[in-house]
Amino acid sequence: MNSYFRFLSFLVLLLISCGGSKSDVNDPTLSNSGNYNNSTPNTPTQSYTFNNELVWSDEFDQNGPVSQDKWNVETIPPNNGSWWNGELQFYTDKEDNIIVEEGLLKITAKYESYEGKNYTSARINTQDKFEFTYGRVEMRAKLPNWKGMWPAFWLLGANIDEIGWPNCGELDILEHGDYVKDSTSNDPGLISSAVHYGPQDYSRQTTNVPGKIFFDTGQERFIRSEKIIEKPFEEYHVYSMQWAPDKIQFFIDEEMHLEFPMQSQHSPFDKPFFLLLNLAVGGHWTDGYVAPGFIEATYEIDYVRVYQ
Numbered sequence: 003m004n005s006y007f008r009f010l011s012f013l014v015l016l017l018i019s020c021g022g023s024k025s026d027v028n029d030p031t032l033s034n035s036g037n038y039n040n041s042t043p044n045t046p047t048q049s050y051t052f053n054n055e056l057v058w059s060d061e062f063d064q065n066g067p068v069s070q071d072k073w074n075v076e077t078i079p080p081n082n083g084s085w086w087n088g089e090l091q092f093y094t095d096k097e098d099n100i101i102v103e104e105g106l107l108k109i110t111a112k113y114e115s116y117e118g119k120n121y122t123s124a125r126i127n128t129q130d131k132f133e134f135t136y137g138r139v140e141m142r143a144k145l146p147n148w149k150g151m152w153p154a155f156w157l158l159g160a161n162i163d164e165i166g167w168p169n170c171g172e173l174d175i176l177e178h179g180d181y182v183k184d185s186t187s188n189d190p191g192l193i194s195s196a197v198h199y200g201p202q203d204y205s206r207q208t209t210n211v212p213g214k215i216f217f218d219t220g221q222e223r224f225i226r227s228e229k230i231i232e233k234p235f236e237e238y239h240v241y242s243m244q245w246a247p248d249k250i251q252f253f254i255d256e257e258m259h260l261e262f263p264m265q266s267q268h269s270p271f272d273k274p275f276f277l278l279l280n281l282a283v284g285g286h287w288t289d290g291y292v293a294p295g296f297i298e299a300t301y302e303i304d305y306v307r308v309y310q
Contacts, residue, residue: 058132059307062107068100073126075100076280089152090284090292091121100124107303109281111151113296121292125280133160133274137310140242141279145178146299147235149190150292152179152282153301155241157275168222171270172198175252176241178234179288189230195243195252196226197262197271204267214260227252227260238304247272279303 060072068075075095079085085093091111093099099122100109111123141155154177159170174196180186201223215226231239231254244251247268252260264271281301284290 054138054309057134057137057308057310059305060107061105061305062102062303063105065103066101067095067097068102068107068126072128072131074129074131076125076127085282087282087285087287088290089282090119090290091123091282092117092119093125093280094122095124096122098122100126105304107279109153109279109301109303110298111146111281111283111300112298121283123281123283125278125282127158127276127278129158129160129276131276132308133276134308134310135272135274136245136247137308138242138244139175139277139306139308140240141175141306142238142240142304143176144236144238144302144304145234146281146301148293148296148299150179150284150288150296151299151301152177152285152287154178154278154280154282155306156278158278159270160274160276161270168198168224169200169270171273171275172196172224173243173245173250173271173275174198175243177287180228183289187228187230191230191232191234192228193231193234193241193254194226194228195260196224197250197260198222198224199270203269204264225260225262229254229259231255238302245271277306277308279306 058072060069076093077095079092085091094116098110098112100107102108109124111121113120114122116122139157143153143155145151145153155175156177157173157175158167159165159172162170174194177194177196178192180192180194186192199222201218201220204223215228217224217226240253240255242253242256244253248264250262250264250271251258279301281299284292
């Protein structure tokens with residue numbers, strides 16, 4: 003009898019020790035919260051598992067205005083009636099500036115006088131319409147071919163109206179146009195991605211991203227990566243980001259060029275974000291420069307997709 007109970011006890015202990023669930027492996031709330039510097043080959047970091055389910059997309063396959071169910075078209079200028087970053091354009095909802103046709107979203111910057119500005123363009127976002135935490139985000143696009151254009155594909159923290167920028171966080175998948183500056187590579191194929199956050203955040207992580215550009219302005223901190231690609235104006239490229247609890251990775255045509263670790267801190271990048279697409283003219287990114295003779299230039303987006 004005693005040996006029988008001892009055998010049963012052994013079986014119970016064995017079952018308990020092997021009782022991990024498959025759902026634990028894919029649980030996005032699980033991550034290594036230890037210090038990044040303490041990671042060793044013997045204690046691998048637990049990583050988020052993507053199921054690659056398409057949860058949101060715009061294929062831009064219906065001609066006409068951009069979908070109001072998916073996007074907000076920004077036409078009310080912030081910053082006391084101006085736009086941020088010293089940009090030279092006024093964003094409108096005119097079809098001359100933003101339209102879906104031939105399977106593409108076309109955002110066109112134009113040289114024209116409008117609302118006190120000398121240029122027009124368009125900017126859209128998914129705030130309050132689609133917001134998400136973690137996943138793979140990608141866009142296939144061809145960039146506008148003129149010096150002084152500033153196309154972007156990016157995300158902002160959905161709580162920006164409550165806590166403001168930069169504390170809400172910002173994730174820049176694509177920015178283009180910085181090549182006219184003296185401080186960086188003078189190449190028309192220069193593409194960059196960046197992670198922006200508050201001045202009190204990520205003091206350790208910033209020292210663990212080798213070979214990247216780090217700035218601490220006092221108002222914000224950000225990590226930036228630059229990559230030069232071929233034929234950004236003639237060919238479509240895929241710009242993407244994979245966002246998990248332990249790291250954020252940025253890709254161009256499936257080649258990773260920036261990885262931002264989040265081992266000891268996750269906020270603000272553990273909360274919902276929304277998508278933005280825009281084409282600015284001039285501004286701080288180009289030192290206010292627009293090449294002479296500009297009439298118009300178009301940013302062509304084939305699709306935007308989010309997988310989780």
